[in-house]
Amino acid sequence: MAGTAVWLLQQLIPPLLLTYFYFGWKITTFETPQIYRTLPTLLVGSITIVYLRLYFLSSTQSTPPYDPPPAIRNRKIIFQCLSPSEAKALRLANDAANQYDEEPMVERCHRDRCGGRWKPARTRHCSMCQRCRGGWDHHCPFFANCLTAQYMRSFLALLLYTPPTVLLLSLPLYKPLCNRAIAAYAFSRSSDEIRQYWWDWSYSWVIAGGPIGRYAGGMILGWRELDKMDNDKTLRLGVGLMIGFGVLLALVTTGLAFSTITLLVRGNLTIDKGRSTAHNQALHAIYKSKMSGRSIPPELEMNLKRFSDTRHFYVPFPESFQNNGKEGIVLPILDHERPYDHGWKKNLEIVLGKGWAWLLPWNAMQRGMGDEMFSWPIEEGVKNRLMEEAERIALEIQGDS
Numbered sequence: 001m002a003g004t005a006v007w008l009l010q011q012l013i014p015p016l017l018l019t020y021f022y023f024g025w026k027i028t029t030f031e032t033p034q035i036y037r038t039l040p041t042l043l044v045g046s047i048t049i050v051y052l053r054l055y056f057l058s059s060t061q062s063t064p065p066y067d068p069p070p071a072i073r074n075r076k077i078i079f080q081c082l083s084p085s086e087a088k089a090l091r092l093a094n095d096a097a098n099q100y101d102e103e104p105m106v107e108r109c110h111r112d113r114c115g116g117r118w119k120p121a122r123t124r125h126c127s128m129c130q131r132c133r134g135g136w137d138h139h140c141p142f143f144a145n146c147l148t149a150q151y152m153r154s155f156l157a158l159l160l161y162t163p164p165t166v167l168l169l170s171l172p173l174y175k176p177l178c179n180r181a182i183a184a185y186a187f188s189r190s191s192d193e194i195r196q197y198w199w200d201w202s203y204s205w206v207i208a209g210g211p212i213g214r215y216a217g218g219m220i221l222g223w224r225e226l227d228k229m230d231n232d233k234t235l236r237l238g239v240g241l242m243i244g245f246g247v248l249l250a251l252v253t254t255g256l257a258f259s260t261i262t263l264l265v266r267g268n269l270t271i272d273k274g275r276s277t278a279h280n281q282a283l284h285a286i287y288k289s290k291m292s293g294r295s296i297p298p299e300l301e302m303n304l305k306r307f308s309d310t311r312h313f314y315v316p317f318p319e320s321f322q323n324n325g326k327e328g329i330v331l332p333i334l335d336h337e338r339p340y341d342h343g344w345k346k347n348l349e350i351v352l353g354k355g356w357a358w359l360l361p362w363n364a365m366q367r368g369m370g371d372e373m374f375s376w377p378i379e380e381g382v383k384n385r386l387m388e389e390a391e392r393i394a395l396e397i398q399g400d401s
Contacts, residue, residue, distance in 0.1 A: 006128070010144040014055050017142065021048050025240060028169040031234050046361045050158045053365050054143040062133040062148035064374050068106055068118050075083075075316055075327055077185045078378060078386060080121035080339075083312045084330055104330050105316035119258040120338065120374045122149075124271050131344060135351075135373045137269045149269065152260075152369045153352045157364035159257035160220050166250040170243045173234065177243055180226070181219055188222030264348055267341030279307035311339060313378075315386045321394035329393055331386055339382045350377065 021044055028040040071077045079251075082090070087105040089104040095234060107119040112130035124136035124278065126146050147155050188194045198204050198218055208214040221323025233239075289296050289377040316328035333339055350357045352368050378386075 153358040153368040159253045162253040163250040166246040184222035185219040254387040265344035275307045315390040317394040
């Protein structure tokens with residue numbers, strides 16, 4: 001039932017937003033001063049085009065290939081893989097005779113439509129879309145699809161376009177609309193009819209959801225009566241509601257833009273923050289259980305492992321050491337290492353591209369990342385440390401032989 005409600009909401013939001021864009025353009029173009037004849041078309045048009053870019057994304061966008069590329073299958077490069085214990089457990093479940101095989105095993109997803117598809121680093125399974133997507137950030141109900149790193153520049157451009165568009169186009173109307181709202185509230189207080197059916201009605205508190213909603217309801221009722229008394233289309237209730245929604249939308253998009261950029265400069269996506277929070281919550285719950293002398297629930301242990309930041313990488317030995325029957329080794333990262341954090345400038349460059357040209361509408365329409373999203377670049381310091389560790393182990397193996 002909940003899934004059906006969410007699906008229905010996702011089908012309603014995009015047409016409602018597009019309708020809002022149209023009426024916003026119409027009002028600011030034909031019902032505001034002459035200076036705004038062209039500006040609304042440029043600003044609202046840019047937002048609409050970028051939004052439609054996201055809305056019409058393919059249902060299979062950012063889906064990784066079924067099998068890894070040859071470089072990974074042939075173990076020629078460093079790549080993220082399952083830990084030896086996870087690989088052993090899978091082999092034991094599938095073939096007991098093969099449980100001691102030390103070959104690296106890539107992660108695969110068997111949920112929903114994936115059917116055993118390769119799940120590369122920084123790929124997550126979306127339960128709404130029922131498929132895995134590379135560089136997954138979150139599922140966005142505003143365009144009924146997943147946001148991934150490939151289309152992050154379109155999403156960020158949309159967020160950054162909205163606040164100045166709302167500010168510039170509604171600026172001439174702020175003062176007259178505020179005066180109209182004050183007059184509407186005063187009229188509702190002085191009107192015997194509105195006072196009887198709203199202010200003196202005890203259930204108005206319940207219907208409006210509290211005092212703020214009650215005052216807003218009274219103002220709206222007064223505004224409707226004022227609209228009947230004059231023919232000023234610029235100050236009608238519909239315009240006031242559209243500007244109010246626009247201000248709310250500008251505040252929301254400003255907050256989303258700030259939080260998204262903050263995550264990107266740290267080398268994170270939204271899902272990374274969510275997983276880190278869930279891991280910390282599991283740690284805190286386990287600590288509280290231990291301190292109170294209670295047994296640790298199995299689901300907490302599962303969450304601790306599920307949301308852990310521990311990663312393992314297959315590292316090939318240098319070619320001169322690959323003649324002893326072993327071509328590489330699986331190594332864990334250290335606790336302090338962040339393999340996908342390259343520093344704020346490189347982090348933004350990987351996802352958005354160089355400089356700020358991606359903000360231009362014609363660039364925002366293009367993908368920020370290509371297939372390299374399925375082989376996310378590893379931070380140089382971590383990569384060098386893994387290669388040095390692999391070379392040291394290869395030397396030890398060669399010495400023992």
